[in-house]
Amino acid sequence: MLDVQQVSVHYGAFQALHEVSLQVPAGKVVSLVGANGAGKTTLINTISGLLKPSGGAIFFEGQDLTRLSGHQVAGLGLAQIPEGRKIFPEMTVYENLLMGGYSAQARKLRSQTLEEVYTLFPRLRDRHKQLARTLSGGEQQMLVIGRALMMRPKLMMFDEPSLGLAPLMVKAVFEVVVQLKARGMTILLVEQNVRQSLRVADYAYVLESGQIVLEGESRAVLENEHTRRAFLGL
Amino acid sequence: MTFSPELIAQSIITGIMIGGVFALISVGLSLIWGVMRIINFAHGEFLMVAMYIAYFLVARGGWDPYATLLVTTPALFLLGALIFRGTIRPILGHPSMNQIMLTVGLSLILQNLALVFFKADVLTTRTEYTRMILSIGPVIIRVPQLIAFIGSALTAFLLYWYLQRTDTGRAIRAAAQNKQAATLMGVDVQRIYLLAFGIGSATLGVAASLMISFYYTSPTVGLFFGLIAYVVVVLGGLGNFLGTLVAGLIIGLTESVGAAILPGSLSRVLTFALFILVLLFRPQGLFGGKRA
Numbered sequence: 065m066l067d068v069q070q071v072s073v074h075y076g077a078f079q080a081l082h083e084v085s086l087q088v089p090a091g092k093v094v095s096l097v098g099a100n101g102a103g104k105t106t107l108i109n110t111i112s113g114l115l116k117p118s119g120g121a122i123f124f125e126g127q128d129l130t131r132l133s134g135h136q137v138a139g140l141g142l143a144q145i146p147e148g149r150k151i152f153p154e155m156t157v158y159e160n161l162l163m164g165g166y167s168a169q170a171r172k173l174r175s176q177t178l179e180e181v182y183t184l185f186p187r188l189r190d191r192h193k194q195l196a197r198t199l200s201g202g203e204q205q206m207l208v209i210g211r212a213l214m215m216r217p218k219l220m221m222f223d224e225p226s227l228g229l230a231p232l233m234v235k236a237v238f239e240v241v242v243q244l245k246a247r248g249m250t251i252l253l254v255e256q257n258v259r260q261s262l263r264v265a266d267y268a269y270v271l272e273s274g275q276i277v278l279e280g281e282s283r284a285v286l287e288n289e290h291t292r293r294a295f296l297g298l
Numbered sequence: 299m300t301f302s303p304e305l306i307a308q309s310i311i312t313g314i315m316i317g318g319v320f321a322l323i324s325v326g327l328s329l330i331w332g333v334m335r336i337i338n339f340a341h342g343e344f345l346m347v348a349m350y351i352a353y354f355l356v357a358r359g360g361w362d363p364y365a366t367l368l369v370t371t372p373a374l375f376l377l378g379a380l381i382f383r384g385t386i387r388p389i390l391g392h393p394s395m396n397q398i399m400l401t402v403g404l405s406l407i408l409q410n411l412a413l414v415f416f417k418a419d420v421l422t423t424r425t426e427y428t429r430m431i432l433s434i435g436p437v438i439i440r441v442p443q444l445i446a447f448i449g450s451a452l453t454a455f456l457l458y459w460y461l462q463r464t465d466t467g468r469a470i471r472a473a474a475q476n477k478q479a480a481t482l483m484g485v486d487v488q489r490i491y492l493l494a495f496g497i498g499s500a501t502l503g504v505a506a507s508l509m510i511s512f513y514y515t516s517p518t519v520g521l522f523f524g525l526i527a528y529v530v531v532v533l534g535g536l537g538n539f540l541g542t543l544v545a546g547l548i549i550g551l552t553e554s555v556g557a558a559i560l561p562g563s564l565s566r567v568l569t570f571a572l573f574i575l576v577l578l579f580r581p582q583g584l585f586g587g588k589r590a
Contacts, residue, residue: 112482138484150479152472163472166465167484215483 065090065250066111066142066219071120073103073110073274080106081274083120088219093241093251095265095282097258097295103274104254105147108223111252112144113137124219139167143217147224149204151211153197157188160196160207164214173216181210184243202233209240220244221252226260238264258295262286270294301559304436309558310551315443317550321543322450322505323523324530325457326498332537333474333494334390339401340381342524343408344499348374348506349515350416356423356510363425363511364445370503378499379492386495387488405520412517421515428511442511449508453501454543461539470494474537529573535583545584548572 066088073081080103088094098104109115111122113134122129129137138144152160161181165174182189185206191199196207205225212220222241226234234257241264245251255261262268268285270278278290285291327341338344348370355361355369381404389396430441461467472480473490481487513519526549534545552572556565576583 114478114481133486134481135484135486138482144482146479146482150476150482152475152479154475155468155471159468162465163468163480163483163485166469166472170484171465211483 065125066252067123068107068111069121069123071107071110071117071122073106073115074118079118079274081110081117084271084274084276085120086269086276086279088250088252090250091248092266093245093253093264095253095255095261095268096271097255097261097268097285097291098271099295100256102271104271105223106274107271108144108221108252108254111137111221112142138215139169141169141216141218143212143215143220145208145212145220145222145225147227149201149208151196151199151204151207153195155196156193157196157199157207158192160211161188161192161214164211165216167215170214170216174214177214177216181213184213184240185210202229202236205229205233205237206240209237217249219250219252221254223254224256225253226255226257234260258291259286305558306555307437309554311437311439312443313551313554314547315439315447315550316554317547318447318450319505319509319546320523320526320530320550321546322453322501322508324527324534324542324546325454325539326501327527328531328534328537328539328542329457329461329501330495330498331531332539333470334491336386336390336397337401337528338386338495338498339398339524340404340408340520341502341527342520342522343405343412344374344377344520345502345506345523346412346515346517346520347377347408348503349510349513349519350412351503352506352510353421353423353515356425357421363423363427363442364449364507366510367504367507370507371500372503374503374506375496375500379496381499382492382495387491390491405524409517409520416517418517423510425511440512446508446512449504453504457497457501458539466490466493526569529569532573533576533583535585538583538585541583541585548584 068084068086070083070085071081072079072083084107096104106115110117113129113132113136117130124140124142127140152163161178165171165177187203188207188210196204199207225237229237238260241251241253245264253261253265262282262285265282268279268282269276270285270291278285278288323345327338330336330338351370351373352366355366356363385400385404389400427442432439432441461471469480469485470490472483473485473487477487530545530549531542533548534541549569552569553565556568560568
């Protein structure tokens, strides 16, 4: 469904990504792991059209994304759950969710999707009139995931969803990913939490200093000598 | 010194009426700041342009002053959108000093263009509304001021409703609060900026048509209203819509009551003293700053 082909990204003279290739097949959970600064967020923002690649191509359902801008990519059904819970702080929970259903296709089914999101996250229904900035960190993460679901996405890209959350909330976030996977959602999961994310993923890529150094079935990556040493401290 | 209660009552009424117009002139400036963090120092000059349009339609075209709304509002939207597209968009995200230079430069260009085309004459219209008054006891209400107040309140309410209740209005607020997240929702942030700048300018078209029956036009009329708008926006809390409306009334009252109890043009001193006090002791404004 998503096909990243030899994508390079530069920030001025600095090359953040070196010919990165990655595939996310429909209905699968693919994990992208790597240390802080490896280029994970850069890759995800490039797929989302927020950054322009200096080389390579990105195809989503056969369509070339490289020339599209961020809002056009979103309109195709490609949702990013950004790092650091980028809510609309001065809007209510309800308004944040409505913004998720902003694009033309999502708007038609907005009230129906809203019910589904409220069913998945009852806490959001309880707090729908509250300003988003008054929510706890975990609730804000749920809101950002719910807001992305309002887009009726075909592919969801999670950027460090467990970052900065209490252990119980981390568990809840991964449970949501498992639930979405069970419903057939296609997911690209970017995580520093290697063990947890490889447990839910089907396939994994390891990114180091802007290059893919390892890829394979999640279990194989998890058992790989290099991964164990580099990320799991074993 | 003693002040008659009638005089005070009269100045309070006048202050509220004018304050409503100040509020309308200021919400556009506040909206533009809230959405894209640009202070448009040519805001007053945009109003001046709108007042000339309204003036010529009334004085030369024989239009009803309030019918000029139909021209001034879209004309100012267009002016704002064009100036945004041509000059402001390229410097978004640049150091704020550059942005200040640019909009101050725009204000000087517009003032001087007006001087070239319309000379320095102070132009006033005399319409059927100009002399209409309502008397309530000892207090006199000038009908054009009352209409301006009601029109301003309606326009501000309409704009508030648009920002709060429509999808595009929500997208404007979303882009103000988190540009990247808004893009990820499918919002074309560049288009939203253009729209917000156009709307922020269009409010000045409304204000000009509401004022043309009782206020003069000249190339420098924008200086006064521009200054008032900055004071109101800072007092209300930068980007805070409702705060701006309340601050508009406060400044209207300060100007009007000040003029009644202080000699000469000392009321202006009062307004700016208030401004400096706010900057010193409550720089976030009376009601706190917000992102749209």
